[in-house]
Amino acid sequence: MDVDAPPIIPLEIRRPTGTYRxxxxxxxxxxxxxxxxxxxxxxxxxxxxxxxxxxxxxxxxxxxxxxxxxxxxxxxxxxxxxxxxxxxxxxxxxxxxxxxxxxxxxGGELFTLLRRSNRFPDPVAKFYAAEVALALNYLHNLDIIYRDLKPENILLNFDGHIKIADFGFAKYCNNTAWTLCGTPDYLAPEIIGNARYNKSVDWYALGVLIYEMLSGLPPFHEPDASPVVLYEKIAQGPTCIRWPAFNTNATDLILKFMERDPSKRYGNLRHGAGDVFAHPWFREVDWERLKNREITAPYLPRIxxxxxxxxxxxxxxxxxxxxxxxxxxxxxxxxxxxxxxxxxxxx
Structure with missing residues (x-):
């Protein structure tokens, strides 16, 4: 669907672009x-x-x-x-x-590494989730909503750090949006309910991503099921998720991200992303060193x-x-x- 109006975006062009042919x-x-x-x-x-x-x-x-x-x-x-x-x-x-x-x-897609590994150990999932959280917070501070977080859109650089790619669904959004777009397993309940939504749908998707990294599959995944069945489960919320034996702090954060009510969702409360960065699951993360790529990545692509x-x-x-x-x-x-x-x- 392409129902959003043609873009009028009050964003500063930060990147000098070259002329190519x-x-x-x-x-x-x-x-x-x-x-x-x-x-x-x-x-x-x-x-x-x-x-x-x-x-x-x-x-x-x-x-x-x-x-x-x-x-x-x-x-x-x-x-x-x-x-x-x-x-x-x-x-x-x-x-x-x-x-x-x-x-x-x-380094290819995080998706490929995840499928090859079956699932990630807790510290590995935490490393990638923390880098994604920094990128999302940066985008949200520019009033950009990403709307397509999934392992296929997270690439690994030569040094093992991430690069989020594919901004085809990204949109300038200083308030709310309502276009139905994204990947079914990662859609927040308000998107499938055709309600207006805000940037917190990206934090919801990060909860889905953490679950998928730790278990190998998205939380509501049903092989061969129709999207209708999937959407019913998403609308029902985390009560119908089967939980493997995750670290309890990881489970807590996933539940806070996948909160059905956006007004109670982590990342969308009074302290914004501050709540995310201060969550106990991320306790040992040095956010400044991570942003500067000073922490060695858990996996170095063989290049x-x-x-x-x-x-x-x-x-x-x-x-x-x-x-x-x-x-x-x-x-x-x-x-x-x-x-x-x-x-x-x-x-």
Whole structure:
């Protein structure tokens, strides 16, 4: 659904973005695929650094009514600069596609590590949860609601610290929102109830994430069940969760995050994120050292060198699609993405 109005966002652009064109890069391989296109590992011909370029089909974005989400993603990423959030270096467009030049984060998805590990020991889950909490607090202080927290959107950098990626559902929100969007297992009850909601839906999702990291699956997960069954359980709340033998402080924090009533939810009370940082489960976390990446990560990705993308799944390369990148043709959608620089000429 793309019912939010076109973005008018009073956010300061914090990141100076460069001017790029496709001819600045050599495309190496596909890192991921999605509804609108692909993410490629590329190497700059100028500074020889590796980047990830997200290529999005304008025609598909328009057809699936995702124009404002796409523009929001670009604006949000230009407005943020945080050690645990992916960097957007620049954007451009040609006749058929939009291009977003971002960090290449070589450690792959937290999801992959979690599936390989089955579940994380308490200190490991706490490390990743603490870094996510710092990133969410930063976004919320800018009045940005993230709305898509899940292990697939948390990438691991070469040093094992996180980078939150995929801001397609992020939105400037200084009050409330009401669009139904996100990943079913991670949706707060007020979202599925079509009620107005605020930034506290991100804290709810962090509760789901902590549970999934500690147990291996989200709390309401039902294999092969319809979303209706899942939504009924979410609406019912944590009373129908089966609890493994977690650390009691972890269970307490999950319950405080997954509180059905947003006005009683941790992160949304009078002290805001202060309550989260002061919770007993995080007692031994040195938040300042963590933010400065001075604490060694529990898992260091095995990376053979710059440009090693072995942590990412292998995808069949669509050479026909990449051959069409940058080809000049009629463009009926160019004016719908005014913030993406037009560099189709002289590619």
């Amino acid at each position: 496709l001819s600045d890069f050599d495309i190496h391989r596909t890192l991921g695929t999605g509804s609108f296109g692909r993410v490629h590992l590329v190497r700059s011909k100028h500074n020889l650094r590796f980047y990830a370029i997200k290529v999005l089909s304008k025609e598909k974005i328009v057809r699936m009514k995702q124009v404002s989400h796409t523009r929001n993603e670009q604006m949000m990423l230009q407005a943020v600069q945080h050690p645990f959030i992916i960097n957007l270096w620049g954007t451009f467009q040609d006749s058929t596609n939009l291009y977003m030049v971002m960090d290449f984060v070589p 053979s060198g710059a440009g090693d993308a072995s942590a990412f799944e292998k995808y069949p390369e669509d050479n026909i699609a990449t051959a069409a990148y940058g080809v000049s043709s009629a463009d009926e959608f160019g004016d719908m993405f005014p913030d993406f620089e037009y560099t189709s000429h002289g590619l």
